[in-house]
Amino acid sequence: MWRDIDWTNPVTRWKLLFASLVGCIVVFGGGYGVLSITNSPSFCSSCHEMAPEYTTYTASAHNQISCVQCHIKPGVTNMLTHKVKSMKEVYYHVTGVPKQIVQTEEEAVSNENCLQCHSKNRLVTASGDLKVNHKGHIEKDIPCITCHAGVVHAKIAARGLNIDSARGEWTEKNAQKLIEEKYVRPNMGTCIDCHDKVNKGEKPWKDVAYTVPPNPEELEKLAEGKNKAASTKPVKEDENTAELAANHDQKTQEIILQAIGKQKTNVKVSMECGTCHKKLKVPRSHKVALWNQQHGSTAVQELNKCVTCHQDSKWVREIPKEDIISLLKLGVKKSHYQPDIKVVKDQSRINKFCSTCHNKRPPGHTKSDQWLTAHSTKALTAEAKSQCFVCHDQKKPKPGSTDTKAPTDVYCEYCHRTGFKSPVKK
Structure with a gap:
């Protein structure tokens, strides 16, 4: 058939050229159309397993840009390579849809994506409170998502809110209850943990796993391996648990002392609050004489204000797992604080800020042998005992x-085994 065609005829050659042109338009146009469709957020939302990711995206400040602008590195080659790799998602x-959708280490959002829109020269955050040298961080190859991991999806993977059993709960209405601001903003615990590691000569961001949420399937395999190894050994209580907990508490308290300027260390990155917080001010109540000895009464009345800054849970990098049903029922409610000495006492025991000082022997206790014979006069009334x-x-x-566990293992009935006399009334 092809041999019978007269290729010397100009009309035939023009027909071939026209057919080739139409073919190219169909192929390339169709390919471009496929790329355009698969690059749109609506395409991502067509799969039910992506409901949590799509819902958080639409409720975020980045809802005017496409998913691929963040999740695919700039460039045609990167685009085509990603499309080929994405066939496994199909x-x-x-x-069988995975139990949980997580970002892999290979596909972590790169700084190149962020710098398409954002300037690296910013020194002050949008809130105006923090001083952050973004350029210095980027030049050290620190990924933007180390700090800004929750800016679009509110860390739902780390919180365990995008598992298969919870995907039906991700509606536009429910999103407002599930996307908490503290998970959208940078986590102060990440800043503290990273700065502390830098001061020890480490560069934690070099390991992608430091930034990307752990893959639950890999964690399950790791857990299975540990369980098999443990089953071959005699079962015994871990003797190091208490020691590890004590070391963790001591480390936290040392960092807190650095943060409030009570402990000066020769470090690469200052850990003091004023290093990053531009508008940080010491409350007027803290500046009165003998504040260290008198702040207990203020804490009883205004504990809710105290924990705004003095809350060690903010210093933790790890994100706790949450239950989506509980979050939807309870929502994010602001509780009204009622002065309560028991609440304050419990807080002083478990809060690392409080225990930084409260776990030390008070000056009034003097030497042990003298204190044992003299402390009864300090605990005559019920009010005095409450301080003890x-x-x-x-x-x-x-x-x-x-x-709540006491910060000391010294308890009254260790010596007073027969009880106490009735407290003396004023």
């Missing part, structure tokens, strides 16, 4: 007790 969709009970328990806590 396979998963057909054969901030640190000490009257009885030794029972094993498995749910009561």
Whole structure:
């Protein structure tokens, strides 16, 4: 058939050229159309397993840009390579959706994506409170998502809110209850953890796993391996648990002392609050004489204000797992604080800010041998005893007790085994 065609005829050559042109338009136009469709957020939302990611995206400040502007590095080659790799997602969709969608280390959002829109020369954050040298961080190859991991999806993977059993709950209405501001903004615990590691000569961001949420499937395999290894060994209680907890508390308290300027260290990055917080001010109440000895009464009345800054949970980098049903039922409610000495006492025991000072022997206790014979006069009234009970328990806590653990293992009935006399009234 092809041999019978007269290729010397100009009309024939023009027909071939026209047919080739039409073919190219169909092929390339169709390919461009496929790329355009698969690059749109609506295409991402067509799969039900992407409901949590799409819902958080539409509720975020980045909802005017497409998903691929963040998740695919700039460039045609990167685009085509990503499309080929994404065929496995189609396979998963057909054969069995993963229990949880997580970003892999290979596909972590790069600084190149962020710098398409954002300037690296910013020194002050949008809130105006923080001084952050973005250029210095970027030149050290620190990924933007190390700090800004939750800016679009509110860290739903780390919180465990995008698992298969929860995907039906991700509606536009529910998103407002599930996307908490503290998960959208940078986590101060990440700043503290990273700066502390830098001061020890480490560069934690060099490991992509430091930034990307752990893959639950890999964690399950790791757990299975540990369980198999443990089953071959005799079962015994971990003797190092208490020691590790004590070391963690000590490390936290050392960092807190640096932050409030009570402990000066020769470091690469200052850990003091004023290093990054531009508008940080010491409250007027803190500047009065003998504040260290008198702040307890203020804490009882204004504990909710105290924990705005003095809340060690903000210093933790790890994101706790949450239950989506509980979040939807309770929502984010602001509780009204009622002055309560028991609440303050419990807070002084578990809060690392408080225990930084409260776990040390007060100056008034003098030497042990003198204090043992003289302390009874300091605890004559119920009010005086209540001050002692901030640190000490009257009885030794029972094993498995749910009561807040005292910061000391010295309890009254260790010596007073026959009880106490009635408190003297004023």
